[in-house]
Amino acid sequence: MKFAAAAVFASLFVTPALAQDLPDLQGREITVVTENAYPPLQYMKDGEAVGWEYDAMAEIAARINMTVAYENISWDAMIPAVSEGQYDLGMTGITIRDDRREMVDFSDAYMRSEMSMLVRGDEARFADAASFAADDDLLVAAQPGTTPFYVAVYDVLDGNEANPRVKLFETFGAGVQALRAGDVDLVLTDGVAAEGYVAASDGALKVVGEKLGTEDFGFIFPKGSDLVAPINAAIASMAADGTLDALNKKWFLDTKLGE
Numbered sequence: 497m498k499f500a501a502a503a504v505f506a507s508l509f510v511t512p513a514l515a516q517d518l519p520d521l522q523g524r525e526i527t528v529v530t531e532n533a534y535p536p537l538q539y540m541k542d543g544e545a546v547g548w549e550y551d552a553m554a555e556i557a558a559r560i561n562m563t564v565a566y567e568n569i570s571w572d573a574m575i576p577a578v579s580e581g582q583y584d585l586g587m588t589g590i591t592i593r594d595d596r597r598e599m600v601d602f603s604d605a606y607m608r609s610e611m612s613m614l615v616r617g618d619e620a621r622f623a624d625a626a627s628f629a630a631d632d633d634l635l636v637a638a639q640p641g642t643t644p645f646y647v648a649v650y651d652v653l654d655g656n657e658a659n660p661r662v663k664l665f666e667t668f669g670a671g672v673q674a675l676r677a678g679d680v681d682l683v684l685t686d687g688v689a690a691e692g693y694v695a696a697s698d699g700a701l702k703v704v705g706e707k708l709g710t711e712d713f714g715f716i717f718p719k720g721s722d723l724v725a726p727i728n729a730a731i732a733s734m735a736a737d738g739t740l741d742a743l744n745k746k747w748f749l750d751t752k753l754g755e
Contacts, residue, residue, distance in 0.1 A: 517729075517733075518559050518560055518726070518729050518730060518733060519560050519725070519726035519729055520560065520561045521560050521561050521562040521726060522561060523561055523562065523563055524561075524562045524563065525562070525563040525564075525565060526562055526563070526564055526565070526584040526585060526723065527564075527565050527566075527567060527583045527584050527585075528553060528564050528565070528566050528567070528583065528584065528585045528586070528587060529566070529567045529568070529569045529574060529577065529578065529582075529583040529585070529586050529587075530545075530549065530566065530567075530568060530569075530586070530587050530588050531568065531569065531570065531571050531574065531588040531667070532545050532568055533571070533588070533667035533668055533669050534547075534588050534589045534668050534689075535547065535668075535669070535689065535692070536548055536688075536689065536692055536747040536748060536751060537549045537587075537588065537589045537689075537713075537747075538550055538587065538588060539669070545566065547747065548607075548743055548744075548746075548747040548748075549587045549588070549589075551743055551746070551747070552606065552734070552740075552743055553587065555730070555734060555739060555743075556727055556730040556731070556734070559730045559733060559734075560726045560727070560729070560730050562726075567583065569583075570666065571588060571639055571641070571642065571666075571667075572640065572641065572666075574586045574588065574590075574716075575590075575596060575599055575600055575716065576599070578600050578716050578717065578718060579599040579600050579718060579719070580718075581718045584717065584718070584721070584723060585715050585716065585717055585721075585723060585727075586600070586715065586716040586717075587715050587716075589607075589609075589686070589713050590602075590713060590714060590715070590716055591642075591643040591711040591712065591713060592605060592711075592712045592713070592714045593643075596716070599719075600716040600717060600718065600719065601716070601717045601718070601719055601720065601721055601724050602714040602715070602716055602717075602724075603714045603715040603716075603717070603724060603727050603728055603731060604714065604728045604731050604732070605712035605713060605714050606713060606714065606715070606731050606734075606740065607712070607713040607740075607744075608710065608711070608712050608713075609686030609687055609688060609689075609710070609711055609713065610686065610687045610707035610708070610709060610710050610711070611643070611644065611647045611651075611684050611685065611686065611687070611707060611708040611709045611711070612684070612685060612686070612687045612690035612691075612703045612705075612707060612708075613625065613628070613682055613684060613690075613703060613704050613705045613708070614672070614675065614682070614683040614684070614685055614690045614693060614694070614701055614702075614703055615675070615681065615682055615683075615701070615702060615703070615704055616675060616676065616678070616681075616700065616701060616702075617697065617699045617700050617701055617702050619681070619702070619704065621634065621681075622634065622681075622704070623704050623705060624704065624705035624706065625651065625652045625705055625706075625708060628652060628681070628682060628705075629652055629653055629654075632661070634661065634681040634682065635661050635662075635663050635679075635680040635681050635682070636648045636652065636653075636661060636662055636663065636680060636681065636682040636683070636684065637662075637663050637664075637665055637670075637671030637672075637674050637675060637680040637682070637683050638662055638663070638664060638665070638671065638683075638684065639664065639665060639666070639667065639668060639671070640664050643709070643711050644668075644683070644684035644685060645662065645664075647684050647708050647709050648662050648682075648684055649662060651708050651709060652682075652684075652708070663679070663680050668683075668685065671683050672693065675701070676697075676700060676701070684708065686711065687703075687707060688744070688748040689748075690703050691703070691748070692748060692751070715727060
């Protein structure tokens with residue numbers, strides 16, 4: 497949701513003492529799979545894949561001396577593919593959940609977010625989850641199997657995962673486009689992403705109601721992966737020295753989607 501001055505993060509924040517404490521993977525190459533459809537975490541801009549997670553992964557790679565190759569896959573296929581060992585790591589704002597732990601291992605959380613209700617700028621029919629749920633004509637967009645899907649079903653609507661008021665889209669961006677076009681009336685997304693969409697919309701979008709839930713994001717790995725510990729060490733060092741805060745500022749405050 498934003499694009500501003502690009503900060504150079506590589507290994508600016510690693511002190512010599514801290515660098516000595518981190519694992520050294522000796523240039524090991526890993527394959528990371530992502531969706532490129534969840535701005536500002538990862539998305540396509542002018543033909544280039546960019547976002548918070550790309551910057552974070554570059555910083556992690558610099559800190560623990562590994563090389564990263566990227567591939568793209570749909571959200572529906574990502575967890576099964578990583579679980580089967582087709583890729584070393586998956587990233588796309590994946591909420592850490594116990595049911596998913598049955599298929600994959602998670603890193604420690606690198607971000608915490610809450611669900612916001614993103615609506616058109618002229619929306620006046622509802623102002624919170626309860627008033628949305630009370631009007632059977634209103635529709636919400638979601639990707640199947642995602643946190644926004646489950647929040648829509650269980651926190652906003654009636655707990656029926658087949659509720660026809662939940663309209664399914666392959667990508668998050670497609671749901672936002674449907675909202676702007678008037679095909680649906682609500683999109684649920686993490687609060688920082690919602691703020692970015694609003695800022696970039698020139699009044700076409702706004703946020704209503706209270707935050708609906710809390711979610712922690714983590715990277716996913718095949719079960720038993722030896723990458724979990726070194727990547728967790730890098731995440732901890734980035735939290736300790738302010739790098740995660742710097743990335744949040746860059747992508748959630750300074751960068752403007754669509755510019």
